[in-house]
Amino acid sequence: MCATRCSGSLAVRYGTMRDNVINLQAVLPNGDIVKTGSRARKSAAGYDLARLIIGSEGTLGVITEVTLRLQKLPSHSVVAMCNFKTIKDAADVAIATMLSGIQVSRVELLDEVQIRAINMANGKNLPEVPTLMFEFIGTEAYALEQTLLVQKIAAEHHGSDFVFVEEPDAKTELWKIRKEALWAGFAMEPDHEAMITDVCVPLSRLAECISASKKLLDASPLTCLVIAHAGDGNFHTIILFDPSKEDQRKEAERLNHFMVHTALSMEGTCTGEHGVGTGKMKYLEKELGIESLRTMKRIKAALDPNNIMNPGKLIPPHVCI
Amino acid sequence: MCATRCSGSLAVRYGTMRDNVINLQAVLPNGDIVKTGSRARKSAAGYDLARLIIGSEGTLGVITEVTLRLQKLPSHSVVAMCNFKTIKDAADVAIATMLSGIQVSRVELLDEVQIRAINMANGKNLPEVPTLMFEFIGTEAYALEQTLLVQKIAAEHHGSDFVFVEEPDAKTELWKIRKEALWAGFAMEPDHEAMITDVCVPLSRLAECISASKKLLDASPLTCLVIAHAGDGNFHTIILFDPSKEDQRKEAERLNHFMVHTALSMEGTCTGEHGVGTGKMKYLEKELGIESLRTMKRIKAALDPNNIMNPGKLIPPHVCI
Numbered sequence: 001m002c003a004t005r006c007s008g009s010l011a012v013r014y015g016t017m018r019d020n021v022i023n024l025q026a027v028l029p030n031g032d033i034v035k036t037g038s039r040a041r042k043s044a045a046g047y048d049l050a051r052l053i054i055g056s057e058g059t060l061g062v063i064t065e066v067t068l069r070l071q072k073l074p075s076h077s078v079v080a081m082c083n084f085k086t087i088k089d090a091a092d093v094a095i096a097t098m099l100s101g102i103q104v105s106r107v108e109l110l111d112e113v114q115i116r117a118i119n120m121a122n123g124k125n126l127p128e129v130p131t132l133m134f135e136f137i138g139t140e141a142y143a144l145e146q147t148l149l150v151q152k153i154a155a156e157h158h159g160s161d162f163v164f165v166e167e168p169d170a171k172t173e174l175w176k177i178r179k180e181a182l183w184a185g186f187a188m189e190p191d192h193e194a195m196i197t198d199v200c201v202p203l204s205r206l207a208e209c210i211s212a213s214k215k216l217l218d219a220s221p222l223t224c225l226v227i228a229h230a231g232d233g234n235f236h237t238i239i240l241f242d243p244s245k246e247d248q249r250k251e252a253e254r255l256n257h258f259m260v261h262t263a264l265s266m267e268g269t270c271t272g273e274h275g276v277g278t279g280k281m282k283y284l285e286k287e288l289g290i291e292s293l294r295t296m297k298r299i300k301a302a303l304d305p306n307n308i309m310n311p312g313k314l315i316p317p318h319v320c321i
Numbered sequence: 322m323c324a325t326r327c328s329g330s331l332a333v334r335y336g337t338m339r340d341n342v343i344n345l346q347a348v349l350p351n352g353d354i355v356k357t358g359s360r361a362r363k364s365a366a367g368y369d370l371a372r373l374i375i376g377s378e379g380t381l382g383v384i385t386e387v388t389l390r391l392q393k394l395p396s397h398s399v400v401a402m403c404n405f406k407t408i409k410d411a412a413d414v415a416i417a418t419m420l421s422g423i424q425v426s427r428v429e430l431l432d433e434v435q436i437r438a439i440n441m442a443n444g445k446n447l448p449e450v451p452t453l454m455f456e457f458i459g460t461e462a463y464a465l466e467q468t469l470l471v472q473k474i475a476a477e478h479h480g481s482d483f484v485f486v487e488e489p490d491a492k493t494e495l496w497k498i499r500k501e502a503l504w505a506g507f508a509m510e511p512d513h514e515a516m517i518t519d520v521c522v523p524l525s526r527l528a529e530c531i532s533a534s535k536k537l538l539d540a541s542p543l544t545c546l547v548i549a550h551a552g553d554g555n556f557h558t559i560i561l562f563d564p565s566k567e568d569q570r571k572e573a574e575r576l577n578h579f580m581v582h583t584a585l586s587m588e589g590t591c592t593g594e595h596g597v598g599t600g601k602m603k604y605l606e607k608e609l610g611i612e613s614l615r616t617m618k619r620i621k622a623a624l625d626p627n628n629i630m631n632p633g634k635l636i637p638p639h640v641c642i
Contacts, residue, residue, distance in 0.1 A: 005365040016363050018372070019340060032612040040521035041553045042337050043590035044326040044376055045597055046605055046635060047617045051339070051372030055365055072422030101393030103424075139470075142463045149460075200361035232362045269364035276366055284367055291353040295624065296368045302623035303616065314367060 002063050004275035005055030009178070012098075012231035013105040013137075014071055016273065017054055024050050025065035029304040039067060052299070057275050058310035060303050074137035077105070078147045079171040080164035082154045083129045087111055087214050087226070090130040091207035093150075093157045094230030097134075098203055100153065102146050104231055106135040108178050111214065111226035114185065118177055121184035126177070127161070132230070133178050134164075185225045185238045192223075192240040195252040199263035200234040200272030209266050210235055213259045222251055234272035261286075281316045293319045323384050325596035326376030330499070333419075333552035334426040334458075335392055337594065338375055345371050346386035350625040360388060373620070378596050379631035381624050395458035398426070399468045400492040401485035403475045404450045408432055408535050408547070411451040412528035414471075414478045415551030418455075419524055421474065423467050425552055427456040429499050432535065432547035435506065439498055442505035447498070448482070453551070454499050455485075506546045506559045513544075513561040516573045520584035521555040521593030530587050531556055534580045543572055555593035602637045614640045 002024065007016035014020065023037040036050035037043055053060055084090040087109070094107050110118075112128045119126055132154070136146040144166075151162045165171050186194060201209045210228065217224035217237065228235035239255055241248035260270045260283050270276075270283035285293055297319045300307075323345065328337035335341065344358040357371035358364055374381055405411040408430070415428050431439075433449045440447055453475070457467040465487075472483045486492050507515060522530045531549065538545035538558065549556030560576055562569035581591045581604050591597075591604035606614055618640045621628075 005369070007363060011363060015340070018363075018369065019336070028612075028616065032615065034613045034616050035610050036613065038521075038585075038590040038608060039523040039588035040555070040584075040590045040593060041524060042328060042332060042339075042521055042555060042593050044592045044594050045590045045601070045608055046376070046613070047381075047620060048326070048339065048372045048376050049613060049616060051369045052620075055367070055369050060368075072420065074422065099393065101395065138463070139466055141466060142459070145460055145462060200359075200363055202360040203362065234361070234363060263361075264359075267360040269359040269361045269366045271365045272361060272363050273365050280366070287359060287366055289356050291349075292355045292357065292367070292370060294353065295349065295355050295370060298623045299368060299373075299620055302619045 002054050002066055003056065003058050005273070007273045009106045009108055009229055012107060012229060013103060018051060020069045021050055021054060021066055022069050023067040024053060024063055026053050026061040026063050028061040029306065029309050041069070055275065057277065057314045059300060059314050060309060074105070074143075076138065076140040076143045076166070077171065078136045078143045078164050078166050079174045080134040080136070080147055080150065080162065081174060081177070082132050082159040082162040083127050084132065084157070084159055085129065087130040088207045088211045089157045089159070090132050091210050091230060093132055093154050093159060095203055095206055096153050096157065097150050098231050100149065102149055104134055104146070105137040106133070107231040108133045109226070109228035109230040109235070110178070110181060113223065114181055114225040114227050117184040117188045117225055118181060121187035122180060133175070135175070181227050182238070185240070188223055189240040191242065193243045195239040195241065195256060196236060197239070197256045197259065198234060198236040198272050198274060199259055199268055199270060200232060201263050201266045201268030203233040205266040205268065206230060206233045206235075209262055209268065212262050213237065216258050217255060220251060220255055222248060222255070224255065229272075232272065233268070276314050278313060281314065284316060290319070294321055297321045323375050323387055324377065324379050326594070328594045330427045330429055330550055333428060333550060334424060339372060341390045342371055342375060342387055343390050344388040345374060345384055347374050347382040347384050349382040350627065350630050362390070376596065378598065378635045380621060380635050381630060395426070397459065397461040397464045397487070398492065399457045399464045399485050399487050400495045401455040401457070401468055401471065401483065402495060402498070403453050403480040403483040404448050405453065405478070405480055406450065408451040409528045409532045410478045410480070411453050412531050412551060414453055414475050414480060416524055416527060417474050417478065418471050419552050421470065423470055425455055425467070425471075426458040427454070428552040429454045430547070430549035430551040430556070431499070431502060434544065435502055435546040435548050438505040438509045438546055439502060442508035443501060445498070454496070456496070502548050503559070506561070509544055510561040512563065514564045516560040516562065516577060517557060518560070518577045518580065519555060519557040519593050519595060520580055520589055520591060521553060522584050522587045522589030524554040526587040526589065527551060527554045527556075530583055530589065533583050534558065537579050538576060541572060541576055543569060543576070545576065550593075553593065554589070597635045599634060602635065605637060611640070615642055618642045
């Protein structure tokens with residue numbers, strides 16, 4: 001989680017690992033054990049080594065201890081769901097909700113292929129259309145107030161069948177749809193592998209980016225599911241392909257490549273939450289520029305001169321200092 | 322703001338500069354112009370160079386462009402004030418409010434000396450006792466709901482004279498008390514200089530830390546005012562001294578030194594929001610350990626081998642690599 005600067009559906013409210021680590025301890029390549037901060041909520045004492053290590057994918061050291069910021073469990077929550085004719089409408093509602101200042105705790109977008117997968121895997125009968133799922137938290141009155149405000153926003157963007165539940169079992173049942181989405185996806189093509197990719201764009205560009213990507217995905221012979229942490233402008237695509245067929249692997253790579261380039265052309269990032277590894281290393285230069293990569297390499301060389309920590313990851317091999 | 326990882330009264334809700342910078346551009350010592358990110362709300366692409374530069378106090382480069390995260394102006398707000406017999410009670414209410422999960426947008430603590438200064442400077446007649454000031458935001462109903470919840474918490478901790486206002490002019494007038502606090506402080510001893518210091522401790526230790534510090538400050542011949550971003554566990558002390566008198570300067574330093582050590586003994590930091598510079602460099606080793614400082618120095622040496630960027634700041638001179 002820390003090493004890849006990870007996040008999930010609640011990041012829209014609480015931030016990513018970057019925001020939730022108060023302090024960490026790491027063992028550096030030279031054997032030094034460093035503590036990066038105190039237990040205070042904020043500090044201006046020295047370089048922010050915690051943030052440098054968070055997202056460094058094991059290339060600067062091994063994280064051995066983490067102090068997390070705790071959050072109070074909300075006294076009440078509401079889970080809601082709404083259907084849309086187009087994925088653009090659904091994305092527009094996520095954008096309008098965020099811009100309205102309503103503090104959702106989750107807003108997740110599932111495309112019609114993803115809903116079809118859930119129907120197939122779990123014997124459900126959900127309308128196979130782009131769908132938004134929300135969670136609202138706070139006091140009972142406030143959670144409900146937010147729900148009704150978003151219901152109104154959804155109606156203004158051709159949303160239909162807006163439902164919401166407040167009873168614990170009903171909430172668990174409804175949220176299960178989202179929770180099981182990934183595994184339901186795999187069930188569509190049990191013998192296939194999944195290429196899971198994600199990009200993240202400025203919120204204002206989400207509808208445009210997701211629409212352009214969907215157009216390509218829908219035209220592909222491969223089965224592709226889209227699931228988005230829409231409030232963060234972040235979306236995942238699960239591309240199912242037969243690993244024994246080279247043309248299918250290439251097609252999956254072509255789709256991934258297109259989505260990344262679309263996101264980068266909209267001032268987005270090639271990875272919102274799962275890191276670079278080796279697969280996305282090739283996009284970093286376009287996203288950040290060679291000067292940025294050279295700076296990373298200088299830091300890497302300064303802390304790990306023998307290149308013993310996760311060598312070959314994150315910084316592309318052609319970067320010279 | 323970026324270079325010192327700064328923050329203020331709204332940080333309790335929106336975070337510090339660390340949290341509000343999406344992307345920045347900096348000119349590094351070798352002349353490279355680096356871009357640290359995209360415009361996406363979150364990213365897992367490469368080392369977090371923005372966070373490394375934020376708080377580096379000009380020692381790694383010159384920040385030339387910043388992309389900030391915007392926040393929606395709240396549709397409604399309430400400003401409230403409450404008096405307490407002891408500073409511990411006031412701090413306890415700030416702690417209990419935060420732990421309750423109520424999302425205040427500001428919670429500021431002013432000690433009785435600070436209130437006296439405001440009375441003197443602005444011809445007011447406020448009760449000269451420890452005082453909490455709050456701002457609550459959200460929808461009209463939610464802002465009011467939070468206000469009443471905190472009123473109840475304050476009553477449970479011997480709070481008195483809880484007042485709150487919702488009308489724009491009345492809010493501006495009430496918040497002016499907080500806004501003019503710093504300048505009012507200077508007015509108490511117009512010929513003196515002010516040593517302004519701040520520490521930050523885990524929220525659970527705030528009441529204890531502030532009480533221990535107040536005990537010392539009250540016993541000093543110097544005039545000392547305390548003003549806290551209490552929801553963050555962060556407090557400032559303004560120590561007024563006559564710069565022509567060496568014993569007064571030494572006394573101010575003694576008080577500062579005591580507060581920092583008290584904060585460090587409670588797993589806090591020597592600076593919550595204004596950086597290290599040269600004045601607090603000497604506390605970094607106790608706070609973070611020599612291994613951490615050596616790591617900082619290695620990064621500094623890698624990016625600024627000729628030590629041309631703000632030399633002599635932040636990293637203590639005795640740190641060798």
